[in-house]
Amino acid sequence: MQNCLRILLITNYKDMSTLKRMQNWGDRHHPIWLDFLRIILGLVLIWKGIAFYLNIGAFSTLMHHAHLGTAVGISMIAHFIIVVHVLGGIAIALGTYTRTFCLVNLPILIGAVFFINLSPLILRPYSELWLSVSVLIGLVIFMIEGNGKLSVDNNTIGSKITKHQHTV
Numbered sequence: 652m653q654n655c656l657r658i659l660l661i662t663n664y665k666d667m668s669t670l671k672r673m674q675n676w677g678d679r680h681h682p683i684w685l686d687f688l689r690i691i692l693g694l695v696l697i698w699k700g701i702a703f704y705l706n707i708g709a710f711s712t713l714m715h716h717a718h719l720g721t722a723v724g725i726s727m728i729a730h731f732i733i734v735v736h737v738l739g740g741i742a743i744a745l746g747t748y749t750r751t752f753c754l755v756n757l758p759i760l761i762g763a764v765f766f767i768n769l770s771p772l773i774l775r776p777y778s779e780l781w782l783s784v785s786v787l788i789g790l791v792i793f794m795i796e797g798n799g800k801l802s803v804d805n806n807t808i809g810s811k812i813t814k815h816q817h818t819v
Contacts, residue, residue, distance in 0.1 A: 746802020
């Protein structure tokens with residue numbers, strides 16, 4: 652039992668160090684033009700959250716036809732999507748908690764790409780598959796890359812103190 656626990660702790664430590672290395676690499680190799688794409692990604696998420704709110708009836712109808720839950724469950728999912736898109740979009744655009752909000756938005760976008768946009772009407776005019784795939788790719792990129800230089804987190808007093816401590 653103790654050996655199993657020790658192996659589990661070592662495995663989690665290695666996974667954590669891999670994640671930390673990915674984050675450090677993303678922080679060191681972040682070109683400034685990528686910050687503008689992060690801001691655009693955040694604005695698109697805000698826009699889609701508001702559009703989702705304005706068209707919530709279409710989502711409810713789609714869920715009822717797919718027999719996916721009750722009215723309360725569908726309502727909770729819809730409101731969760733709206734809140735995550737709007738708050739996540741604001742945070743991503745400002746550059747604070749970017750990786751966290753990218754991770755939270757990933758299941759929503761995966762659902763949008765595979766369950767909503769890959770329907771039999773995929774080739775209909777004005778299909779939004781390309782937009783959903785682009786946002787999904789952007790979320791994965793910024794989950795690795797992080798905030799960048801043009802971000803609220805990069806311009807806080809705490810980050811300036813730690814940068815100063817590293818240079819001294």
